[in-house]
Amino acid sequence: MTSIDSVISFIKEQYKTEAFIPLHVPHFGGNEKKYLLETIDSTFVSSVGPYVDQFEIMMQKITQTQKAVAVVNGTAAIQVALRLLGVKSGDEVLTQALTFVATANAIAYQNATPVFLDVDLDTMGLSPKAVSLFLEEFGELREDGCYNKKTGNKISACLPMHTFGFPVHLDELLAICNTWKIALIEDAAESLGSEYKGKPTGCFGKLSAFSFNGNKIVTCGGGGAIVSNDLKLGEKGKYLTTTAKIPHPYEYVHDEMGYNFRMPNLNAALACAQLEQLYSFLENKRKLAKEYESFFATSGVKFRTETPETKANYWLMCVELENKIERDLFLETTNKNNVMTRPIWQLMYRLPMYNHCYRDQQVNAEFLEERIVNIPSSVR
CATH class of the missing domain: 3.40.640.10 (Type I PLP-dependent aspartate aminotransferase-like (Major domain))
Structure with a gap:
């Protein structure tokens, strides 16, 4: 797998800064x-x-x-x-x-x-x-x-x-x-x-x-x-x-x-x-997604892309790590180096107010919960 340091360097290159890179910030460039x-x-x-x-x-x-x-x-x-x-x-x-x-x-x-x-x-x-x-x-x-x-x-x-x-x-x-x-x-x-x-x-x-x-x-x-x-x-x-x-x-x-x-x-x-x-935002986001996709293609890390017959807005872009250990290391290292990343949400039935609700086996949800990480996705 590509080193986390190289991921951090690539993201900083995309945003052209060594300062803190948030996950997603608004862009006010119009009226x-x-x-x-x-x-x-x-x-x-x-x-x-x-x-x-x-x-x-x-x-x-x-x-x-x-x-x-x-x-x-x-x-x-x-x-x-x-x-x-x-x-x-x-x-x-x-x-x-x-x-x-x-x-x-x-x-x-x-x-x-x-x-x-x-x-x-x-x-x-x-x-x-x-x-x-x-x-x-x-x-x-x-x-x-x-x-x-x-x-x-x-x-x-x-x-x-x-x-x-x-x-x-x-x-x-x-x-x-x-x-x-x-x-x-x-x-x-x-x-x-x-x-x-x-x-x-x-x-x-x-x-x-x-x-x-x-x-x-x-x-x-x-x-x-x-x-x-x-x-x-x-x-x-x-x-x-x-x-x-x-x-x-x-x-x-x-x-x-x-x-x-x-x-x-x-x-x-x-x-x-x-x-x-909106449509200029979408165009810029799709360009960033393509750059991420190209970078991660040879990294051993799966970058999440749109499914057939759909067009995603790529609001928050994400990668899928190998397991929870790799996920946690990725989260810790990126955030320590001024690149904000975050895990996917904790599953709802783990929250105290919803732990009584019916759930099925949640095989896919638990798989994703342990592996998905959001990476910086702001319109540039």
């Missing part, structure tokens, strides 16, 4: 300052303003969906998507344990229970085979949907996450979900700009959720979005996330429990400027 100043001058810095509307229109175009709803963060987007599809207290949601904690938290916020199923080795996202095997063993179709015949709980949704921007096998998952009458929601928090069979991630699920956190490919500090091709669902999402207020010139009437999940116009202004640069 960010202009739009922010316009927003401040207008005094519309809160949840009403033209940039909120513009952001939603831009997201509709990028994701090829009928409706986008700007919200405060990606976790809120998932939570509201689950509610819109009728996920209730006591229901079960099929998802992956190899994910950021927000995926599981959003399910728990609905008082539902995550069911942790294995991922595929190639995508690092929810495995159609694992979902199918679980449903064949535990699923029971009834007139009003799918139920877990062991627990008696309704299985209301399937929530795959496109890990690091690598799309899951969507066609297979959708076919399984359609057979079992389970709604599919894409956790597309990490996959803005990624494509599956020529179409953008986020347009396949009944609803999908995006994140614009500070370390995402496009950021507005915080921020999230719900997108859907079901206009009625999308409009209901807008209503719920703006406190379920009935429109009126001055009266305050709310006819159900809503959420104050509105994205401020100030954040939306930043988001719009960032979205204008």
Whole structure:
């Protein structure tokens, strides 16, 4: 295997610095300052303003969906998507344990229970085979949907996450979900700009959720979005996330429990400027990924690349080490030498609040947990 020192040297060469190299930092090279100043001058810095509307229109175009709803963060987007599809207290949601904690938290916020199923080795996202095997063993179709015949709980949704921007096998998952009458929601928090069979991630699920956190490919500090091709669902999402207020010139009437999940116009202004640069960001990231791929090809270290019929945004690029010992040595050495790297997330069922949840054998997830390391992936 290529020495870790040579990896460090290569990364420093790419970023042309001996100073600390973060994992992923935002790039503000467009109209960010202009739009922010316009927003401040207008005094519309809160949840009403033209940039909120513009952001939603831009997201509709990028994701090829009928409706986008700007919200405060990606976790809120998932939570509201689950509610819109009728996920209730006591229901079960099929998802992956190899994910950021927000995926599981959003399910728990609905008082539902995550069911942790294995991922595929190639995508690092929810495995159609694992979902199918679980449903064949535990699923029971009834007139009003799918139920877990062991627990008696309704299985209301399937929530795959496109890990690091690598799309899951969507066609297979959708076919399984359609057979079992389970709604599919894409956790597309990490996959803005990624494509599956020529179409953008986020347009396949009944609803999908995006994140614009500070370390995402496009950021507005915080921020999230719900997108859907079901206009009625999308409009209901807008209503719920703006406190379920009935429109009126001055009266305050709310006819159900809503959420104050509105994205401020100030954040939306930043988001719009960032979205204008999305495709240049993607191009630069793909160039960096090619350089990494070429370097690691002769190193004995596997650099993770997109799967056939997909186009990844390469949000966070990653390598697969030989084993946990090699992984830990790589992490320790790179971080000591001013190159930030990090392991993939700890599997959700290892966390105290989710260790009671059902999980299958997790063969692939545990394999990846011991080997995957993220390396610097910023737009240069």
